[in-house]
Amino acid sequence: MLCEKCHENQATVHIVKMINGDKKELNICQSCAEKSQELSFSSDMISPFSFQNILSGFMDYMNKESENAERTEVKCPKCDTSAAEFKRLGLLGCDQCYKTFSSTVTPIVRRVQGKLEHRGKVPKKAGMELVEKKRLLKLKEELQKAIFAEEYEKAALIRDEIKNLQNKQD
Structure with missing residues (x-):
């Protein structure tokens, strides 16, 4: 396919623009793409994809x-x-x-x-309480799963761990 701008070189760049639901496609060559103002991604420019x-x-x-x-x-x-x-x-x-x-x-x-739950870094000093609460919730979920699967010894160990965490928080 030839470049839609210069009609001389092979088109190697395919541009698709969606503006208010209207799809516009453009096939251009490398040299026309470099000259095009639509594709200027210099470090000085603020990203159009913020x-x-x-x-x-x-x-x-x-x-x-x-x-x-x-x-x-x-x-x-x-x-x-x-x-x-x-x-x-x-x-x-x-x-x-x-x-x-x-x-x-x-x-x-x-x-x-993709998800609503934050899974990033947590500050070490101020975030320890958050980390412990999250761990407590996870242990409670594991406890429910163990009880449902009738793994009572595992459930007892998880229960003890939950009690230890709750005692530390108090």
């Missing part, structure tokens, strides 16, 4: 689906951030925003990250 842009795109998609339903403007009671601001900026104002806009935020975060 998390805020992705969130904003998902918000547009979600709003198109619910356009027919009449909605009132929802605002966060703590920081007064509106749904329109969240859509425009792609940023939430405070921790309460996650609860206020949960019907919109939850599906977006699930699509972008």
